[in-house]
Amino acid sequence: MDYFAVEGGRPLEGRVFVHGAKNSALPLLAATLLADGESVLHNCPDLTDISAALGILSGLGCRVRREGATVMVDPTCRRGHTIPDELMGQMRASVLFLGSLLARDGEAVACWPGGCALGARPIDLHIRAFQALGAQVRSWNGRLSFYGPRLHGRRLALPIPSVGATENAMLAACGAQGITVIDNPAREPEIVDLQGFLRSMGAQVSGAGTGEITIQGGCRLHAGEYTVMADRIVAATYLCAVAAAGGEGELLGTQGEDLGPVLAALEAAGCETGRAPNRLWIRRRGPLGGVGSLCTGPYPAFPTDAQPLLAAALAGGTGKSRITETIFDRRFRYTEGLCAMGAAIQVEGDTAYILGRPLHGAQVAATDLRGGAALTVAALGAQGPSRIWGLDHVDRGYEGLETALAALGGNIRRETGP
Known part of the structure; x- marks a missing residue:
């Protein structure tokens, strides 16, 4: 069975192409x-x-x-x-x-x-x-x-x-x-x-x-x-990975015109972002803060598929955030894995309350596609080694996620184990 081996806690720097949606x-x-x-x-x-x-x-x-x-x-x-x-x-x-x-x-x-x-x-x-x-x-x-x-x-x-x-x-x-x-x-x-x-x-x-x-x-x-258009949720994954680990990343093949709410949330948390023809960049030099209150919804609201990714980054930050999920009633299952990494997240009904604090590496398993990506994002920002299992979920929506995150400077590789 394959898993991601991640050594987190170091800033990212690199560029990556965003594949088709x-x-x-x-x-x-x-x-x-x-x-x-x-x-x-x-x-x-x-x-x-x-x-x-x-x-x-x-x-x-x-x-x-x-x-x-x-x-x-x-x-x-x-x-x-x-x-x-x-x-x-x-x-x-x-x-x-x-x-x-x-x-x-x-x-x-x-x-x-x-x-x-x-x-x-x-x-x-x-x-x-x-x-x-x-x-x-x-x-x-x-x-x-x-x-x-x-x-x-x-x-x-x-x-x-x-x-x-x-x-x-x-x-x-x-x-x-x-x-x-x-x-x-x-x-x-x-x-x-x-x-x-x-x-x-x-x-x-x-x-x-x-x-x-x-x-x-x-x-x-x-x-x-x-x-086929570039995948906006894959782009959001790379953006949140840089937000979680710090550093700077450049995304090619998209300029983020359909990522307004995601970029706004990351900027509210302390990231810098910029756009140019067919590319998008993000930078985080200081601590990652909170976003206050955020609610998912149909486009053009904040996308539900990006919600776990942002939460994973915020969990390792320094601020407070409240995220309300209005689309899927079991979307917060990924928070169990984040809590295993030391996250302070309390889920009450359709709302997750996040108190950012340093995360540590852990062995966790994906229960769905975006949840698996969220655990990987969190692992890049956490101190120490992590293993992310359940890659069959991740492979449904990401083409070589480990390769892309490595291109951004992440210490991540796919391995096979019992």
Whole structure:
């Protein structure tokens, strides 16, 4: 079993490239099913979740090729509309393939999706969107089937701006006759990226990033070529690593235009940050303070995926912070690992109270993707050696996290042990 061996307590200095966004690449890969021909995605990260998505496409009969960070998908010879259970259960984003299959075939079958155990994460909004477009839904023995050979466009109002439901509604609406309008959609940058890829395929989609998305469905889509956006949560991870350990780091491939709340929080804690075309830098020379009160929320609020990363840095600082989580009800599970490193964190309901103080190395285990990254961030700022287990979680969203953090000057390596 692999683990990260980290020797913390020394400032970082270096530069690192921010790879493509997992949360953008996954819906884009699902969208390739809509094309008549081979689509090309550049800057596609090499992650276990991406491998699972490519496995789903291959299992459906698509021709899939990867050359470095470029992935080619040709769905013209695909067969069937059932996603294999073992692949569907590996990640939550597998549910996005249902929207594309429904749009293209009028039918889709799968088991319930997997992913990180972060509490209640129902897909009822996805199902309601499919039903609103005219699909019939059946659930039995842990499986779901959708049947809608004649989807029709209509106005959909999401009760909450769910990212996955917005993406699935966009994908399914591409196969519906007429105009679909999504009210109260998610406004995340990844939604804008999906719109960009769909447009490259000839889809008529507008409004992503605003309070209303419009899709003119029923058009045949051709192959598209697109570059996946940089991963803003990976960028936040590198920023928080420098904040935790001190020093200076430069991030290439992004300029942080979608990281406003994260940069603001780090600056409030005493870090300096700066932006330039296609790069972003951070510096911490003095002590890391607190941020007062902070609350996660849908974009453009502070992202829930960056919350554990910031908390890990603040735990080893000198100030007081209060972080309220509004998205996932089990997001704070990572705090047990931080407390094993000496952190003073008290969780009450949906709020964590952090009193910064020096951390020490420890053996800890990741329980989810961002929690594993948070423990790694904390270990870089802690005094002494740490071992971070549970890297299967981390590898779902980071391409060589240890290599990237080493490029920033961290003393970290991947090892195998009992």
